[in-house]
Amino acid sequence: xxxxxxxxxxxxxxxxxxxxxxxxxxxxxxxxxxxxxxxxxxxxxxxxxxxxxxxxxxxxxxxxxxxxxxxxxxxxxxxxxxxxxxxxxxxxxxxxxxxxxxxxxxxxxxxxxxxxxxxxxxxxxxxxxxxxxxxxxxxxxxxxxxxxxxxxxxxxxxxxxxxxxxxxxxxxxxxxxxxxxxxxxxxxxxxxxxxxxxxxxxxxxxxxxxxxxxxxxxxxxxxxxxxxxxxxxxxxxxxxxxxxxxxxx
Amino acid sequence: xxxxxxxxxxxxxxxxxxxxxxxxxxxxxxxxxxxxxxxxxxxxxxxxxxxxxxxxxxxxxxxxxxxxxxxxxxxxxxxxxxxxxxxxxxxxxxxxxxxxxxxxxxxxxxxxxxxxxxxxxxxxxxxxxxxxxxxxxxxxxxxxxxxxxxxxxxxxxxxxxxxxxxxxxxxxxxxxxxxxxxxxxxxxxxxxxxxxxxxxxxxxxxxxxxxxxxx
Numbered sequence: 160x161x162x163x164x165x166x167x168x169x170x171x172x173x174x175x176x177x178x179x180x181x182x183x184x185x186x187x188x189x190x191x192x193x194x195x196x197x198x199x200x201x202x203x204x205x206x207x208x209x210x211x212x213x214x215x216x217x218x219x220x221x222x223x224x225x226x227x228x229x230x231x232x233x234x235x236x237x238x239x240x241x242x243x244x245x246x247x248x249x250x251x252x253x254x255x256x257x258x259x260x261x262x263x264x265x266x267x268x269x270x271x272x273x274x275x276x277x278x279x280x281x282x283x284x285x286x287x288x289x290x291x292x293x294x295x296x297x298x299x300x301x302x303x304x305x306x307x308x309x310x311x312x313x314x315x316x317x318x319x320x321x322x323x324x325x326x327x328x329x330x331x332x333x334x335x336x337x338x339x340x341x342x343x344x345x346x347x348x349x350x351x352x353x354x355x356x357x358x359x360x361x362x363x364x365x366x367x368x369x370x371x372x373x374x375x376x377x378x379x380x381x382x383x384x385x386x387x388x389x390x391x392x393x394x395x396x397x398x399x400x401x402x403x404x405x406x407x408x
Numbered sequence: 409x410x411x412x413x414x415x416x417x418x419x420x421x422x423x424x425x426x427x428x429x430x431x432x433x434x435x436x437x438x439x440x441x442x443x444x445x446x447x448x449x450x451x452x453x454x455x456x457x458x459x460x461x462x463x464x465x466x467x468x469x470x471x472x473x474x475x476x477x478x479x480x481x482x483x484x485x486x487x488x489x490x491x492x493x494x495x496x497x498x499x500x501x502x503x504x505x506x507x508x509x510x511x512x513x514x515x516x517x518x519x520x521x522x523x524x525x526x527x528x529x530x531x532x533x534x535x536x537x538x539x540x541x542x543x544x545x546x547x548x549x550x551x552x553x554x555x556x557x558x559x560x561x562x563x564x565x566x567x568x569x570x571x572x573x574x575x576x577x578x579x580x581x582x583x584x585x586x587x588x589x590x591x592x593x594x595x596x597x598x599x600x601x602x603x604x605x606x607x608x609x610x611x612x613x614x615x616x617x618x619x620x621x622x623x
Contacts, residue, residue, distance in 0.1 A: 166605055166606050166609055167605060167609075168609055168612075169605065169606075169607075169608035169609030169610070169611065169612045169613070170583070170590050170604070170605045170608045170609070172517075172612060173580065173583035173584045173608055173612065174520055174521055174524045174583070174584075174587070175583035175588065175589050175590045175593065175604075175605075175608060176589065176590065177589055177591070195508075197613075199508060199509045199513070200616050200621060201609075201612045201613070201616060202509055202513045202516075202517050203509060203510060203512075203513040203616070203621045204612050204615050204616040204619060204621045205513075205516065205517070205520065205584055205612065206510075206512050206513040206515075206516035206517065207561070207565060207615075207619050207621060208565055208580075208584055208585070208615070209471060209472075209474070209475035209516040209519065209520060209584075210471040210474075210475075210512075210516065210561060211561055211562045211564075211565035211566075212471075212474040212475050212477075212478045212585070213470040213471045213473075213474035213475075214470060214473060214474035214477060215469070215470045215473065216469050216470070216472075216473035216487065216490055217487065220469075220473075220487055220490060220491065221462075221465060221469070223491055224465065224490075224491050224494045224495060225458070225461075225462070227491065227495050228458075228461060228494070228495055228498040228499075229458075231495055231498060231499050232499070233454065233456060233498065233499055233500075233501065233502060234499055234500050234502055234503055235502055236454065236502035236503065237502075237503060324459060325456060325457055325458055325459070326458050327458040327459050327462060328458075376459075376462060378459060
């Protein structure tokens with residue numbers, strides 16, 4: 160058919176068809192390799208037109224995208240299509256797991272404790288933020304590649320960082336942390352090759368317990384440090400760290 | 409970076425030391441990202457690799473946001489649509505089929521479709537908008553033309569657009585950057601919609617050849 164349908168490749172690639180026309184043409188595409196090939200080429204062409212209009216998005220957009228992606232379930236691959244391997248999207252079989260079961264269990268327990276303490280103690284500020292933060296914390300702790308790294312000896316309290324490369328985030332967990340001196344606060348830092356960046360202030364709850372999602376992305380190649388700073392925190396550390404956790408270790 | 413040495417028990421860390429940054433997640437977009445690299449990233453994203461997702465974003469966010477903004481115009485809505493696009497890429501990465509085109513083309517097609525969906529659903533609500541009135545809002549082509557010069561790619565695209573006939577160029581620009589259907593374009597340009605369809609096709613074919621696109 161369809162000398163007529165064949166001419167629709169351009170309008171299709173430019174999304175200039177109505178919904179019904181588009182559906183009809185997509186059915187045609189399944190049966191017409193020539194049109195399918197032409198559409199491929201014309202879509203690659205329009206992609207070039209699109210790229211020529213580039214303009215950087217506002218920086219905070221990424222945080223919103225990331226937060227939404229974290230709570231969005233991914234579709235599994237279509238199985239049995241050509242040579243597409245099945246492995247994509249399947250992980251977490253026993254062999255693939257890098258976390259000892261014990262840690263996973265501990266993480267689960269911690270999540271449970273956390274969701275209670277986080278909300279009850281108001282650790283995380285406003286409730287809507289708390290929900291999201293608790294989700295992120297849970298996502299890190301339950302990640303298949305979660306790794307728990309203890310602080311360098313000699314620091315204050317018992318501190319560890321749980322990091323998931325896959326999630327790109329880390330959670331600072333401490334126990335027995337003394338309250339910060341009056342008019343001072345603890346501040347976390349993520350330190351990479353280009354230096355430290357602020358990763359959030361720490362509020363110490365009863366018995367010096369702290370669970371704090373580090374602000375910003377973490378790859379697992381950094382160090383995490385905590386210093387004592389003025390109320391409100393600082394943009395750069397002004398004192399020697401009281402806790403250092405080397406994620407590379 | 410010095411932190412407690414093997415035997416050391418003190419906690420020390422040198423704040424100020426700077427070494428050349430290596431491949432950081434937040435690196436400024438490494439531009440012409442090879443399609444191979446994008447395809448590898450998409451395969452990782454399909455497995456839930458968030459770092460790969462961050463890197464993919466770094467590489468294509470400006471192209472996606474730029475295109476979406478051009479079609480949608482409204483900055484807040486452009487951000488929303490860009491967010492939809494990336495969450496969609498995250499969700500459907502496992503469905504990307506390299507047999508059907510490159511990763512870049514898949515991503516930009518998804519971005520364009522979302523942008524067009526957004527303007528059409530808005531317009532469905534305000535159907536009675538005077539189509540002819542839009543002609544006076546300035547041709548999208550003129551804007552593209554103004555923005556060129558900045559990059560080689562823009563210049564190349566600009567030259568390729570210039571190589572089209574007027575009707576081809578207006579059809580392509582109104583469809584792609586303007587987000588219009590062929591019927592709307594027919595109305596705007598005062599030609600039959602069959603003509604618009606064929607001009608879209610032969611215009612894009614000429615662009616393809618001019619840009620040396622391979623797919």
